[in-house]
């Protein structure tokens with residue numbers, strides 16, 4: 641693995657989170673649209689999402705969305721201002737901090753419900 | 759001190775794929791990586807193949823992937839990358855075809871360089887003396903004209919590794935040099951090259967190029983300036 645610094649990881653994470661969100665949205669839209677085939681098929685598929693990995697995955701998606709959105713703003717600042725490029729590292733640590741705090745918050749809200757099986 | 763020099767070797771006449779070879783070398787902390795690689799070639803295995811010429815960071819021929827980062831072997835001191843008894847690794851730069859050992863085919867890199875028309879263009883008759891420029895205007899080209907075309911930047915770029923048709927940071931730095939030269943008249947043509955789908959928009963601001971440049975050129979900053987120049991001329 642090439643030993644790049646912050647910028648390299650910012651880019652890899654942005655692409656990974658972008659693709660993860662895309663996959664999530666596709667799944668979401670397809671699942672919802674299954675309603676045209678009636679309630680039974682819809683519920684059969686949606687019942688599957690109670691599976692633990694899907695519920696935990698949702699926390700990761702929530703974190704990924706926040707990272708992608710915040711780093712997206714970082715990229716916009718870099719693209720339009722020289723200052724953004726000069727402070728890209730600091731901006732990225734800010735992005736990480738917000739994403740981690742948010743992911744922890746979501747986990748605290750969601751994990752008890754997963755544990756309780758609701 | 760004693761160090762291990764681990765080199766990714768490839769002989770097209772014998773090997774089907776690359777493999778690591780390790781050599782023990784005695785060296786001092788102030789030696790450069792190029793010195794120990796020369797030592798391997800001169801005293802251990804003369805078949806080791808790599809480029810170098812000036813040995814002083816000027817010709818740009820000995821870019822290598824040293825300890826996981828692109829650097830010039832002649833500008834990297836051992837004390838900055840290895841301790842006594844430790845190991846340094848040297849691999850060919852990535853994204854270009856390996857011809858032998860650390861030697862890669864630089865032709866695609868120079869094709870990209872040529873495509874930006876890296877020469878002064880102005881058909882207006884030259885004035886009697888010089889084409890004058892203010893010191894501030896000349897400063898715009900300070901960074902770009904420092905480039906030694908070593909390819910450390912382009913071959914550190916994750917976009918270039920997976921898409922060899924990307925023109926790459928080095929060519930963009932060169933284009934920047936002429937685009938922002940107030941005396942040059944081909945700005946429009948160069949911006950058009952930058953605007954192609956192999957051009958400047960491929961850059962995803964990963965900054966590997968900036969970290970790798972042995973001339974400390976703020977490459978990503980220059981790329982972003984070119985992106986803005988393309989965008990504002992379209993608007």
Ligand code: HEM
Pocket residue numbers: 651654655657658659661662665705708709710711712713715716961962963
């Ligand atoms: C929340 C609001 C969003 C913002 C602010 C945002 C921002 C951005 C920006 C600025 C880029 C360009 C990256 C670059 O130039 O390097 C980008 C790339 C991308 N986005 Fe988003 N985005 C958002 C939502 C989404 C959503 C909902 C999806 C999925 C459907 C998505 C998927 C992607 C993908 C796949 C890329 C390409 C990544 C790459 O080129 O490396 N984004 N996003």
Ligand code: SF4
Pocket residue numbers: 904905906907908909910911912927928931970971972973974975977
């Ligand atoms: S911009 Fe820097 S890293 Fe790239 S070719 Fe020029 S000197 Fe080498």
Ligand code: SF4
Pocket residue numbers: 914915916917918926927960961962963964965966967968977978981
């Ligand atoms: S800043 Fe752009 S050109 Fe430089 S390494 Fe990153 S993606 Fe490549």
Ligand code: FES
Pocket residue numbers: 809810811812813814815816817818819820821830831832833
């Ligand atoms: S040998 Fe010339 S730059 Fe290193």
